[in-house]
Each structure stands twice: as structure tokens, then as C-alpha cells.
Amino acid sequence: MKYKHIYHIFPLGYTGANQNFNDGICKSTLRDIEGLIPKLTKLEVTDVLLGPIFESETHGYDTVDYAQIDKRLGTRQDMMDLSMACHKVGIHIILDCVFNHVSRSHFAFLDLLKNKEHSAYKAWFVDIDFNRQSTYGDAFSYACWDGHEHLVKLNLDYDPVRTYLIETAISWKRIYDIDGLRMDAADVMSLDFLRQLSGSMKALDPDFSMIGEVVHGDYNLWLNEGGMDHVTNYELYKGLYSSLNALNRQFGKGGIYPAKGLYNFADNHDVNRVADILMNKGHLYPLYIMLYTIPGFSSIYYGSEYGIMGKKNQISDDNLRPTWAYIMDKKDEDVNQVIERLSILRHQNKALHQGSYEEFHLSHETIGYKRVCDSDTLYIIINAKTEKIWIEEDVLVGTYWDELNHEMVECHGGVWVNGLWGRILRRK
Numbered sequence: 001m002k003y004k005h006i007y008h009i010f011p012l013g014y015t016g017a018n019q020n021f022n023d024g025i026c027k028s029t030l031r032d033i034e035g036l037i038p039k040l041t042k043l044e045v046t047d048v049l050l051g052p053i054f055e056s057e058t059h060g061y062d063t064v065d066y067a068q069i070d071k072r073l074g075t076r077q078d079m080m081d082l083s084m085a086c087h088k089v090g091i092h093i094i095l096d097c098v099f100n101h102v103s104r105s106h107f108a109f110l111d112l113l114k115n116k117e118h119s120a121y122k123a124w125f126v127d128i129d130f131n132r133q134s135t136y137g138d139a140f141s142y143a144c145w146d147g148h149e150h151l152v153k154l155n156l157d158y159d160p161v162r163t164y165l166i167e168t169a170i171s172w173k174r175i176y177d178i179d180g181l182r183m184d185a186a187d188v189m190s191l192d193f194l195r196q197l198s199g200s201m202k203a204l205d206p207d208f209s210m211i212g213e214v215v216h217g218d219y220n221l222w223l224n225e226g227g228m229d230h231v232t233n234y235e236l237y238k239g240l241y242s243s244l245n246a247l248n249r250q251f252g253k254g255g256i257y258p259a260k261g262l263y264n265f266a267d268n269h270d271v272n273r274v275a276d277i278l279m280n281k282g283h284l285y286p287l288y289i290m291l292y293t294i295p296g297f298s299s300i301y302y303g304s305e306y307g308i309m310g311k312k313n314q315i316s317d318d319n320l321r322p323t324w325a326y327i328m329d330k331k332d333e334d335v336n337q338v339i340e341r342l343s344i345l346r347h348q349n350k351a352l353h354q355g356s357y358e359e360f361h362l363s364h365e366t367i368g369y370k371r372v373c374d375s376d377t378l379y380i381i382i383n384a385k386t387e388k389i390w391i392e393e394d395v396l397v398g399t400y401w402d403e404l405n406h407e408m409v410e411c412h413g414g415v416w417v418n419g420l421w422g423r424i425l426r427r428k
Contacts, residue, residue, distance in 0.1 A: 003353050004297035005044055005343060006094070009033060010051035010269045012060050013321025014302060017072035029074030032324070034085045043305070043340060044347040047092040047209070049182055051269055051321075053079060059317065060096075061184065062103035062151055066168045076175065083176045092179035094209060095172060099165045099197075100185040101144065101151040104136070109152050113138060124161050126153045145185060156190040165193075166200050173204055180209030183228070187214040191226040198227030211263055223261045233262040233296060262296030266304060269320055273303075273310040281307065282420040284335055286384045289404070289422040292342035293371065293380045295357050305339045306331035345403055345424065351376045352424075360395045366417070368393060378403070381415060382422040391415055400425035 011017070015032050030053065040048065052060025055068040069076050083093050102109060108121035112128070116139055122128055126143035134141050135149055145151040155161050172178050181201065186194060194212065201208040212228035219231045266274040266287060275281055284307055291298050303310075308327055310319040346352045351373040361368030365384040368391060370377055379400070381391050392414035400409045403424040409415060417423055 002046075003347055004046050005346070006047045006049050006263070006297065006299040007040055007043065007045040007302065008049040008051075008265070008268060008299055009036075009302045010060075010321040011053055011073055012051065012070070013269075013318065014324050015073065016323040016325070017070070030069070030078040030082050031074060034082055036324075037085060037089060037091070040091060041089055043300070044343040045091060045300075047094050047180065048086055049094040049096065049211075049299070051096045052098055053095065054098075057103055057105060057150075061098050061101075063098050064103045064105045065107075066165075067171070079176050083178065087177065092209070093176065094180035094182055094211065095176075095178050096184055097169065097181040098184045099154065099156070099169075100189050101153045104150055104152060106152070112140075116140065123158050124155055126155050145188070156193040162193055162196060166197055169197060169201060170204065173201065173208075179205070179207070180211065182211040182213065184213050186212030186222060186226065186228065186231070187217055191221070194222070195225065195227035198229075219261065228261075230261050230263045230297070232268075233264050263299060264291055264294065264296045265299040265301065266291055268299075268301050269317065271320070272312055273301075273308055273320065275304070275307045276309040276311050280386070280420075282386065283384060285338060285420050286382045286422055288335075288339055288342055289380070289382050289424075290367075292339075292346045293352050293378075293424065294369075295355075295371075297353065298343075298346065300339065303327040303331075305336050306333070307335035308332075341404070349376070349378060349403065349424075350374075351378045361391060361393050366391060370395075377427065379425040379427075380422065381417050381425070383417040383419060386419045388416060388418050391417055396425070399428045401428055 011030060011033065015029065052063070053069055053073055054063055055065040055070050056062045057064060060070065069079050086093055108124045111121045112119040112125065117130060128140055128142050130140045132141040133139065143153040145153055154165075169181060183189065183194060198210045201210065209230070210228050211230045211232070212222040212226060214222050214231040215234050222228045222231050274287065275284060278284065278287070303322060306327055308322070308330055310322060312320060351371040355371035355373035355376070355378070357369055357371060359367070359369045361381065366382065366389065368379065368381040370379050379396065383389055383391070394413050396411040396415050397413055398411060400411060402409050403426060404422060408428070409423070409425060415423060415425070
């Protein structure tokens with residue numbers, strides 16, 4: 001498995017486009033993101049995942065036109081230039097792909113509103129019922145995403161819809177030279193369609209990356225039957241901040257998921273920032289040591305490398321999608337420096353991103369596991385307690401170099417680990 005480290009940006013939030021625009025046009029554009037490229041190379045980022053960038057009415061997941069860049073972000077040329085700038089330094093571009101549903105202002109739904117039973121697009125949508133009205137007062141009801149009637153569900157089992165969406169994705173590849181798609185709401189989409197889309201993209205580029213957003217369910221279903229290369233690891237997301245037990249179930253001997261298929265993250269555009277979930281913000285350090293030393297590939301949501309806080313509210317998710325200026329005002333540089341160090345260690349040590357996983361220690365607040373790749377073995381010990389403790393394990397015997405703390409360590413059946421910290425040991 002190739003080394004992969006994703007940096008996830010929500011462009012409408014990053015540029016302030018979802019807050020500060022007049023007449024639908026924002027002074028900030030996708031070009032602002034180009035300024036992040038030096039930072040991304042320092043973090044050993046291989047891929048930038050961009051949240052929705054195509055024309056929408058509100059948060060980006062209510063697509064109006066898949067062919068147009070959202071006017072609040074800029075132009076087609078802005079996106080082409082951003083893609084080119086990233087590719088020049090070896091960073092790939094992944095787009096958030098919203099193919100499960102569209103806005104009520106999408107051309108096909110507007111035609112249905114106008115022509116009703118006679119619309120040529122009647123079959124494009126799910127559960128159209130002319131015997132009932134929608135809450136908008138339409139002459140028909142329809143299926144939507146998660147009860148939100150402004151997000152109209154597309155009929156992914158209808159060939160003309162499939163053709164339209166696949167041709168759309170192919171056009172993005174050809175125009176913007178994208179390297180992957182993150183399939184929004186993949187867990188409620190047709191697996192057959194996902195597999196067909198994946199096959200079409202890989203026919204253009206065998207290395208094209210397909211990531212499925214799966215909140216609940218057996219990830220193997222989307223990896224195998226859905227043609228996804230990776231799925232969002234929501235099971236581990238919760239485990240990172242609430243428990244240490246998920247790792248062995250997923251990655252240990254006989255684990256239920258292939259490590260190469262899992263997209264590991266601490267937070268994203270849909271959930272509270274992890275710094276706001278943790279009762280002790282100091283737990284960010286053991287959490288990120290774990291994120292960067294477990295199987296699968298790691299991802300950082302923009303701003304979280306600075307320990308930024310943010311919670312959902314009943315009105316909107318804007319607090320989860322702040323501007324870069326806000327992040328710079330609230331940043332914790334110490335957290336950023338630790339994540340930079342961990343990013344470099346993960347990239348430089350093949351065992352951390354390709355090695356096998358085996359636990360040798362587990363308690364309520366401490367964990368120890370080894371990662372083995374070829375002849376290289378690393379022992380990772382993480383302490384979520386606030387105080388320095390002795391981890392007693394017979395496996396830890398001899399002289400080790402601590403990659404994380406840059407020191408030699410003599411182990412005699414155990415090792416001291418500082419509070420809210422860890423060790424990454426290589427036997428000398």
C-alpha cells in the first residue's frame with residue numbers, strides 16, 4: 001500500500017464564502033488554498049480532499065449544477081490552477097462527490113416541478129407520488145436524504161441518471177485532472193452504481209482513488225461490492241476519543257477489515273472538532289500519536305492540526321467549517337508541531353503505514369502495539385493518563401531508539417512513559 005496522508009478542506013468555510021459574500025460572489029476564491037501548499041508539504045500530505053466546490057445554494061451538498069464551480073469560490077480556471085499547483089509538488093486532488101441527491105433548483109427537478117407527470121425527468125428521482133404533496137406544497141412527494149426535502153434523492157438505478165453522473169465525473173477528471181472522489185452518503189447509495197462509477201474512473205486512471213463515506217455497516221460491503229478503495233472509518237473515529245479497544249478488532253490478527261481500505265480521521269466537516277469533545281485537551285497528544293501509528297491511512301481536517309475547537313448547533317454546521325483567518329487567530333502551535341513531527345515519522349517509517357499490527361499491552365488508559373514490516377519492528381506505547389507511569393511488559397527488553405522523543409532507552413521488562421504522551425521504539 002502506498003503512503004497516503006490526506007488533508008481535508010471545506011472550501012466554502014475556509015475562504016469565508018459561506019459567510020461573507022454579496023450577490024452570490026465572494027472575494028475569496030479557491031486560489032486562497034494555494035497559499036497552504038508549503039504547509040501541506042511540511043505535513044507530508046499526499047492528497048488534498050476538497051469539500052463540495054460545485055454550484056449550490058447553501059452548504060455545497062445541495063448541488064444545483066455539477067458543471068459549474070460555485071460562484072462563491074471562484075471560477076473553473078481557479079480550480080484548474082489549484083489542481084496544477086498541487087500536482088507540481090506531488091499532491092493529489094480528491095473531490096467531495098455528491099451524487100446521492102441534488103438541490104430542488106437542479107435542472108431536472110425544476111423540469112419535474114414545471115411539467116409534473118409529463119416531465120422527461122420524472123424517473124430521475126425516487127418515490128415520486130402524485131397522490132401526495134411535499135411540505136413545499138408541490139403537486140407530488142418524493143424521497144430525500146435524511147428527511148431534508150431540499151436534498152432530492154436521485155434514482156441511481158435508472159440508466160440515464162447513471163450515464164449523466166458518470167459522464168460528469170469523467171469531465172471533472174479531464175478538466176481538473178483530479179485523482180480521486182470521496183463519495184458522499186455512499187452508505188445509502190446503490191452499490192452497483194458505485195462499482196460502475198469506480199470502474200469508469202479507473203479505466204481512465206488505474207490509480208484513481210475511490211473513498212466511500214460509510215457511517216454505519218460492514219465496511220467490507222463497500223470495499224468489495226461497491227468498488228471502493230477506502231471507506232471512512234467512523235468506528236475508529238469514535239474509538240479514538242472514547243476507547244482503546246477498537247484497534248485490535250479492526251487490525252489485529254484475524255481483524256475484520258483490510259488496513260489498506262480504512263480512512264482514519266479524528267474529526268471532519270460533519271462532526272464536532274475532537275478538541276471540543278475531549279474533556280482534557282491534553283488528550284489530543286496521545287490521540288494523534290495513535291492516529292499516526294495505526295494501520296490504514298491518516299487524515300487531518302483543516303485547522304485540527306492547530307487544536308481548533310468547534311461544535312455543531314441546531315441551526316448550521318458553520319462552526320465546524322471556519323475561515324482560515326479564524327483558525328490562525330485561535331491556533332495552538334504546539335499541537336501543530338507535534339502533528340508535523342508525527343507526519344514525518346509516519347512517512348519515513350514504512351512499518352507505520354504498511355506494517356502488521358499486534359497488541360502487547362492494553363489497559364483502560366494505556367496501550368502498546370508493534371508494527372512489523374519486513375525486518376523492521378516498531379513498538380508504540382501510548383499513555384492517556386495525566387501522570388508519568390511505568391508500563392511493565394516482558395517484550396520490552398534491551399536498548400531502543402525512541403523515534404518520537406529522540407533518545408536512547410534501556411528497557412528491562414518495561415518502560416517509563418510520560419503523561420499524555422507516548423513512545424515509538426526501535427530496537428538497536
